[in-house]
Amino acid sequence: MTADSIRVAIVDDQELVRMGLRMMLDAQPDIEVVAEAPDGDAAIALAARREADVLLMDVRMPGTDGITATERITAEDDAPRVLVLTTFDLDEYAFAALRAGASGFLLKDARPPELLRAIRAVHAGDAALAPRVTARMIERFVEAPAPQQAVTDPRLASLTPREREILVAIGEGLTNDELASRFFLSISTVKTHISRLLQKLEARDRVQLVILAYTWGLVAR
Template sequence: MIRAMVVDDDALVRLGLTDLLDNDDEIEVVAQAADGLAAIEQATAHRVDVALVDVRMPRMDGITAISRLRALPHPPKVITLTTFDLDEYVYNALAAGADGFLLKDTEPTEILRAVHLVAAGSAMLHPSAARRLIDRYHHTSRPEAATARERVQRLTPREREVLALLAEGDTNADIAHTLGMRESTVKAHVSRILTALNVTNRVQAALLARDAGPTR
């Protein structure tokens, strides 16, 4: 059972997210909080596996709360869930220790999937946010670029095609449509790509692909 906490200053949003999560047989909402300070108190009082945290809140904002939550003796995984699709929010949330970043208009099934993925140790970013984050904030030194190119060269030509689309923030369904493949085949390719690149999730693979630059 995944023990979740919902942190948002809007009572209706908290209620909606709580109802959504509680309808999943493998998720239990054990705490709610209306601001960052209350989130720290709740996470200290309850064992929380995954916290969904808003960015803009009174008393203590979500970015500060994420940093404080991650510093706890038993830190929860954190998904930032916000209305505002702003680059600085994405970057600051990830820098503070968030494991995922989604918009509040994300489909309910995707929010549930994100909770399961993050609880299992993966990262989950809204595709457009991930793409802009990589483009705007990530900078690479020459040694890092050389290492990245060496790893990418381990891939088959087809895997490089999949990686290129993954780096643009495309979902497995998008990649399958573009390359004329089954989605299950794309999933298999992505799994092999992560292993070959020695990374643990799609975001890290996308960063490494951008480090490598165009490859033949």
């Protein structure tokens, strides 16, 4: 483990799942599995100890489930980031976990490179949303906006034209690299714009920016 290693905790009620994930993650030079938890209560306890940077969170577990655990964990200051793992791409529990504060959503059948990218992205403050379910996910828990909602919301009115363009692109699912390519910007400038969006829109993370873009009707469904 190096000083820059990403500390990961695996939360799943199936021991074999935890074992498989641990073997894969521990083989990475920049990732270390520092803890495991079989349920939400144990996850809350380990998160409170600040042992992990990222929690891989199952949603369907006995006792305290992943939704409740995610909500309680992310409500604390300096909390680890939560990446939800689920078997089903239309799992209502996973959607609820995102609303509760998770920074990402990934299916358990994701290939190892996709999972590794998601962990690194979430750790870096980005969002990780399974591409094939993002639009359906948003549609399931975001109500259609009133026609004037986006126009009258003072947070949206505070954005510059470029910030609004970037918000729309984030809602479309573009990564930082793709944003830089579309708008002919450097990565550092993209990150500056995103930081300003988070501040102006009072958003916790990129997931909330995506939700706002859909809520305000800025992205076609």
